[in-house]
Amino acid sequence: MYGVVSAGKEARIYWAKNKKGEDVAVKIYLTTTAEFRKSIKQYIIGDPRFENISGDLRKLILKWVQKEFKNLKRMYNVGIRVPKPYYAYRNILVMEFIGENGIRAPLLKEVRLTEEEYVEIYEKIVHYLKLMYNKAKLVHADLSEYNIMLYDEEPVIIDVSQAVTLEHPMAMYFLIRDIKNIIRYFREEAGIETHGFDELLEEITGRRLK
Ligand SMILES: Nc1ncnc2c1ncn2[C@@H]1O[C@H](COP(=O)(O)OP(=O)(O)O)[C@@H](O)[C@H]1O
Ligand SMILES: [Mg+2]
Known part of the structure; x- marks a missing residue:
């Protein structure tokens, strides 16, 4: 294990090397606050993969790490560019x-790109959102310029612990929020043209709201 890459409220990310000498990122959850527990519960309750969880916070965090790992695998397996998951x-x-x-590579939030580059990245993110919804059957639920890294000129989606399956009662609410964040960022900060909200929702889900 080497240096800390990021020290967030709930987790720390370290740079480390595996036995083969390859770089890996190690995310360690540490927080045990009531606030964290409340915030993660809304993403676990309603997900059929996490039925029968007790109120025990330690167990909740173990489930939470399993959830992030499974979400990463599901996304990785359908061709979404996420960090390749190794172990939980x-x-x-x-x-x-x-x-x-x-x-670490920069976050989308931290870079300034040309219009053409922004257009390319936007299109890739839309493509990933389609794969996520239709193939992985997941909604990210915290998607924004803060959870997209830019590596080798490619967007990499990170921080998927809170992603939920489509059966989750709040899945559509989270998807709408993700779509709004993406449109806002690309229009207002990147300054490019995007789909309209209804249009993008239909592009991703194949259906209209209402
Ligand atoms: N696989 C990774 N490789 C390198 N850096 C990473 C990786 N995953 C996350 N990071 C860095 O750590 C930060 C925090 O990670 P994230 O998963 O977003 O956790 P949280 O936002 O919950 O603290 C990210 O903003 C990014 O800068
Ligand atoms: Mg994050």
Whole structure:
């Protein structure tokens, strides 16, 4: 294990190397606050993969790491560019390191690109949203310029612990929020043309709201 890449409220990410000497990212969940528990519960309750969870916070976090790992695998397996998942053990998740020599790649939020580059990235994200909904049957539920990294000029979607299956009662609400975030970012910050909200929702789900 080497340096800390990020110290968030609930988890820390470390740069580490595996036995083969390849870079990996190690995400360790540490928080045990009531606030964290409340916030993660809304994403676990309603997901049929996580029935029968007790109120025990330690167990909840173990489930949460399993959930992030499974979500990553499901997304990776349908061709969405996410960090390749390697292992989940207790409160620890090991995945592909997105960056070089221990320096993480920038977040979309942290870069300034040309119009053509933004258009390309936008189109890739729309493509990933379609794969996520139709093939992985998941909604990210925290998608924004803060959870997309830019590596080798490619968008990489991260932070998928809260992603829910389509059966989740709030799935459509989360999807609408994700779509609004993406449209807002690409229109207002990147300054490019995007789909309209209804149009993008239909593009992703094949159906209209109402
Ligand atoms: N696989 C990864 N490789 C390199 N850096 C990463 C990786 N995953 C996350 N990071 C970095 O760590 C930060 C926090 O990770 P994230 O999964 O978004 O956790 P949270 O937002 O819950 O703290 C990200 O913004 C990114 O800078
Ligand atoms: Mg994040």
